[in-house]
Amino acid sequence: MSHSEKAAIFNKDEAKVNWHDKALWFVREKRDTSAHKVKGWEELRNLASGIKANVLSNLDNYLIEFEANAQKNGIKVHWASNAEEHNKIVHKILAKHKAKKVVKSKSMLTEECHLNPYLENEGIEVIDTDLGERIVQLAKEPPSHIVLPAIHKTKEEVDELFQEHLGTTPSNGNPEYLTNEARKHLRDKFLKADAAITGVNFAVAETGGFVVCTNEGNADMGSHLAKVHIACMGIEKIIPKEEHLGVFLRLLARSSTGQPITTYSSHFNKPAEGREMHIVIVDNGRTEQLSREEFRSSLSCIRCGACMNTCPIYRRSGGHSYDATIPGPIGSILSPGMDMKKHSSLPFASTLCGSCSNVCPVKINIHEQLYAWRQVIVKEQKQPIIKKSILKITGAVLARPTLYSFMGKSVRFMLKYAPKFMIYSKLNAWGKARDLPEVKNGNFDQWYKNREKNG
Amino acid sequence: MGRQSILKSIKTNKPELVELQTIDANLFFEDIDLIETFKSNVKLVGGNIIELNQADLDVQIKELYPNVNKIVALDPSSKLGTISISKDTDPHSLETIDLAIIKGEFGVAENGSVWISEESFPIRVLPFITNDLVIVLSKKDLCENLHIAYQKIADRNRTFGLFLSGPSKTADIEQCLVIGAQGAMSLTIILV
Numbered sequence: 001m002s003h004s005e006k007a008a009i010f011n012k013d014e015a016k017v018n019w020h021d022k023a024l025w026f027v028r029e030k031r032d033t034s035a036h037k038v039k040g041w042e043e044l045r046n047l048a049s050g051i052k053a054n055v056l057s058n059l060d061n062y063l064i065e066f067e068a069n070a071q072k073n074g075i076k077v078h079w080a081s082n083a084e085e086h087n088k089i090v091h092k093i094l095a096k097h098k099a100k101k102v103v104k105s106k107s108m109l110t111e112e113c114h115l116n117p118y119l120e121n122e123g124i125e126v127i128d129t130d131l132g133e134r135i136v137q138l139a140k141e142p143p144s145h146i147v148l149p150a151i152h153k154t155k156e157e158v159d160e161l162f163q164e165h166l167g168t169t170p171s172n173g174n175p176e177y178l179t180n181e182a183r184k185h186l187r188d189k190f191l192k193a194d195a196a197i198t199g200v201n202f203a204v205a206e207t208g209g210f211v212v213c214t215n216e217g218n219a220d221m222g223s224h225l226a227k228v229h230i231a232c233m234g235i236e237k238i239i240p241k242e243e244h245l246g247v248f249l250r251l252l253a254r255s256s257t258g259q260p261i262t263t264y265s266s267h268f269n270k271p272a273e274g275r276e277m278h279i280v281i282v283d284n285g286r287t288e289q290l291s292r293e294e295f296r297s298s299l300s301c302i303r304c305g306a307c308m309n310t311c312p313i314y315r316r317s318g319g320h321s322y323d324a325t326i327p328g329p330i331g332s333i334l335s336p337g338m339d340m341k342k343h344s345s346l347p348f349a350s351t352l353c354g355s356c357s358n359v360c361p362v363k364i365n366i367h368e369q370l371y372a373w374r375q376v377i378v379k380e381q382k383q384p385i386i387k388k389s390i391l392k393i394t395g396a397v398l399a400r401p402t403l404y405s406f407m408g409k410s411v412r413f414m415l416k417y418a419p420k421f422m423i424y425s426k427l428n429a430w431g432k433a434r435d436l437p438e439v440k441n442g443n444f445d446q447w448y449k450n451r452e453k454n455g
Numbered sequence: 456m457g458r459q460s461i462l463k464s465i466k467t468n469k470p471e472l473v474e475l476q477t478i479d480a481n482l483f484f485e486d487i488d489l490i491e492t493f494k495s496n497v498k499l500v501g502g503n504i505i506e507l508n509q510a511d512l513d514v515q516i517k518e519l520y521p522n523v524n525k526i527v528a529l530d531p532s533s534k535l536g537t538i539s540i541s542k543d544t545d546p547h548s549l550e551t552i553d554l555a556i557i558k559g560e561f562g563v564a565e566n567g568s569v570w571i572s573e574e575s576f577p578i579r580v581l582p583f584i585t586n587d588l589v590i591v592l593s594k595k596d597l598c599e600n601l602h603i604a605y606q607k608i609a610d611r612n613r614t615f616g617l618f619l620s621g622p623s624k625t626a627d628i629e630q631c632l633v634i635g636a637q638g639a640m641s642l643t644i645i646l647v
Contacts, residue, residue, distance in 0.1 A: 023630050038565075040483045047476060054475040060465040073613070079457035131636060132627035148627065155629040175631040186637055191547055209613060217583045217623040217638020224580035225546050235461065240475060242609070246601040247478065249618070250565075260496060260566035261601075261620045264583075264638065269613035272579055273542060283461045291468035 002345035007317035016154070021315040023151065028309040030258025031359065038250065047247050049363040052300035055238055056290060062205040062238045063281065069208025070279060073270045078280045083113035086282045090115060090197065090230055091122055093278055097228050099124065099194035103186075105212070105219035106130045107199030108146055108303060109232050109282060112325040115197075126197075127189045129218040131182050138165045144319030146326060147256050147305035152318050186218070196222030200233035200279070201302070202248055206241045209269035210279065213252065213262040220266055229271070230278045235286050236299040248302060251361035255304040289337045294372045298333045300362045307356035307366055313349050322346060329356035333369040336377065344381045347373035408443055415439045480602045489564045489597040490646070496567030500621030501634050503643040506594070512645065516556065516589055519643055523553035523587065529576055530558040530591040532647070546580040555585035559592035559644070561607060563618065565600040569644065570608060572616030579615050583623075588639040590619070594646045 011017055035041050055062060067077045080086035086109075094102065102119065104110065104126055116126045116137075128137045132149035136142065138161045143149030150158070155173030162168040162178055166185050171177045198219045203210040210231060212219045223229040239248065253259040271277035290296050308314045308328030319327035324335040324343055332346035347370045356366040397403050415423065416439045424431040490506075497504040507515050513535050527549070528536030533556045540549070557576050559569040569590050573579060582588055598604055601618075608616070623638030634640065 026630070038483075039485050043482045047478060050473070050476045053473040057470050057473040059469055060462045063462065063465070079461055081457045081460055085457055129637065130627070131625045135627065148630070150627055151630070153629075155631070158628050173629070175628040176633050178628055179625060179633040179636060183635065183637060187550070190637070191550060207613060215623070216625050216636035218636070220583045220617075221580065221637050224578075224583065235465070243478060243602070243605045246605045250601050257626075259500065259620075261500075261563075261568050261618060263500070263620050263622070263624060264617055265568070265620075266615070266617040267613075268615060270615070272573075272615070281461070283457070283464070287461060287464035287468055290465060293470070296470065 001323070003317065003321050003323075003349040004345065006321035006323060007313075007349070010318040010321050011316070017316055017318075019154075020152065020318060024309045024315045027148075027257060028306070028359070031255055031306055031309065032258075034254040034258040034260065038254065044247060044251055045361055045363050048251055048302075048361055049300065051239060051244050051247065052362050053297070055236070055240065056296060056299060058240075059235060059238065059290070062240060063235060065205040066203055066208055066238055067281075069206070071208070073208050074277070075208065075271065076276065076278045078278060080280055080282045080284070082284050083282075086113045086232065086280055086284065087115050087118040089280050090232070091119060091124075093228065093230055094119070094124060094195055095122075097195060097276075099228065101189070101193050102126045102195050102197060103129050103189055103193040103218075103222040103226065104197040105199065105214060105222055106133055106149070107197065107232055108325060109199060109234050109284075110197065111142065112284065113232075113282070115232075127186070127193075129186050129189065129222055130214070130216060131179060134182060134186065135161060138162075142320070142325070144327065145305060145308055146303050146328075152320065186221075190221045190225050193222060193226045195228040195230065196226040197230045197232065198223055200231050200237050201252070202239050202245060203233055203237050203279070204240075204242050204245070205238055207269060209242070209267055210237075211245060211249075211265060211267050213249075213265050215257075215259075215263045217264050220264055223268075224272070227274075228276045228278070229268075230280065231268070232280045232282065234282050234284070236301075252302055252304055255306040255359065255361040285338045289334070292337065295333060295337060295369055297364050298330065298337075298366075298369060300364055301330050301334070302362055304361055306359040306361065310355045310359050312351060312353065312355070317349065322349070329366045329370065330360075330364070333364075333366060333373060336373050340377065340380065344377050347371075347377060405445065412439050412443070478602060483600055483602060485599065487564060487599065489599065490594060492564040493562050493567060493597050494646075496564065497621070497644055498567075500567045501624055501632075501642075502567065502621040503641070504646065505643065506646045508647075512591065512647065515645065516554075516643075520554050520587055520589075525552050526554045526556065527552055527581065527585070528556040529581075530556050532591065540578055540581070542577045544578050546578050546584070549578060549581055549584050552581070552585045554587045554589065555581050555639075556589045556591065557582060559590040559596070561596040561598060561604070562592050562644070563599075563601060563604045564597055566618075566620055568618040568620035570604065570616060570618055572611065573614045574612070574616075582619065583638040585639055587641045587643075588622070589643045589645060591645050591647060 135150040144152040335343035625636040
């Protein structure tokens with residue numbers, strides 16, 4: 001199903017769409033307030049963008065440097081070319097430790113690799129420990145937002161899920177009660193876990209250490225209690241020096257939720273005594289994206305979610321309509337590189353308004369890349385016959401001034417005199433949820449000529 | 456297999472070297488009142504903050520947390536500890552800790568965070584698993600922003616450390632902010 005077809009399903013519940021739209025716009029406004037308080041915010045964005053450009057141009061050397069430094073500190077480093085290799089490596093580590101219960105903190109990479117079903121198939125219990133992720137895990141759904149995974153769920157829906165799976169009492173969706181019940185449930189999982197899996201926000205070449213950011217404390221609860229900690233990262237998570245964290249951590253949470261910094265920004269450099277720490281470095285299509293000149297800067301993304309919160313299409317269509325691990329504007333320029341056929345409708349799920357690029361903390365030109373993907377996709381993917389013919393006709397009309405003038409007159413005539421059922425018919429998508437403009441006499445051409453005549 | 460092919464593929468596909476810029480910390484310098492800015496940001500992120508005299512520390516903590524029994528006190532100026540821990544303590548046994556009192560190394564005014572590290576808590580899970588957390592921080596140890604903070608920790612013994620900003624929190628249920636998710640339910644910073 002295309003994005004627009006899935007979006008139509010999401011739009012059936014108008015009240016929910018309006019709530020979703022407003023809730024995300026509220027987050028966007030918090031981002032603005034927070035960003036405007038920082039002196040030199042634009043310089044920070046420029047710096048971040050520049051550092052990431054340097055990273056992509058020297059990525060192999062930074063990875064080698066990172067590996068050597070991490071190993072010096074007793075961290076075990078693994079490399080995976082694709083999702084399958086990644087899952088096998090993780091499973092092998094778990095099998096070595098006879099780990100049967102695993103707690104996981106948020107990691108879009110493990111979502112991308114479909115690690116959970118792989119491990120579950122091997123008889124291992126995997127519990128997502130971020131509250132939003134636990135909610136969607138219980139609902140057997142993927143996250144619909146990279147920072148707010150359960151933003152598409154109402155509190156009443158969460159209430160019902162928790163009643164069914166955690167045995168809670170009905171609370172009409174009381175967030176405090178439900179959060180506290182989840183806390184108890186997850187505490188038990190943390191204490192019994194054999195191993196912890198986390199993502200990586202930033203990995204520092206210079207030190208071989210890595211940083212994981214959470215608000216809930218779930219990555220730390222998991223990784224410091226279990227005997228084994230496995231951190232999974234895409235190759236693009238590398239930054240050259242530790243001082244660069246100053247730039248990225250100042251930008252990340254402010255762009256994301258409007259907080260000045262996440263509650264926990266944990267710096268892992270060495271395993272604790274008697275513990276094991278592993279890092280799995282994953283390619284899975286990233287080096288291919290690196291080869292695409294127009295699209296490579298999409299790899300600079302630090303996963304803040306600001307482009308989703310601001311996007312008029314995302315806010316009104318919901319994350320699930322993108323049917324991709326990373327939804328929203330950034331997902332729409334990353335996903336076609338992974339599977340062009342499956343994701344061919346995504347670059348069209350945009351008004352090209354450019355708001356995403358304006359809020360991006362690392363200044364990725366997202367809307368320009370969306371436009372560029374469209375050029376690639378119409379050449380390589382079959383387009384729907386209606387879209388093709390309409391564009392052909394439009395092209396022909398625009399190329400012939402007399403035909404254009406005649407068409408304009410006809411449309412104005414129709415809008416004025418044709419019966420409503422004809423104008424607001426299925427053929428006119430623009431008339432679906434809005435009234436078309438009232439037609440005044442004449443057009444710009446006539447007005448201009450009259451003006452000239454009357455001096 | 457993976458390593459060689461990934462590195463080779465990057466080498467073939469990467470663009471020409473883009474020079475790495477240096478960070479000019481002066482660009483971000485603001486003449487602010489460190490203590491006032493820090494205090495207002497700690498409140499913004501959901502933490503409590505109190506200024507007091509060193510002599511009153513334990514009295515003050517008792518007043519704030521009157522019903523706690525199991526206390527791990529690692530800040531040398533507090534005598535409230537009822538449980539002692541060492542490198543050999545099983546982290547799981549800290550599950551029932553009511554209150555942990557630890558020393559903060561320095562605070563960051565721009566975001567109300569405090570740098571704490573394994574140097575001041577021998578078991579890494581302590582500041583997360585404890586029900587409530589008190590951080591004792593010297594007023595003199597405040598810096599303006601993260602750029603300066605990273606200069607301050609540049610020469611540390613790198614094991615485990617973090618910037619901690621407020622208590623554990625979540626807004627995952629309909630965007631309603633709830634304090635106390637998986638980590639500590641409250642954070643009090645005591646400026647001495």
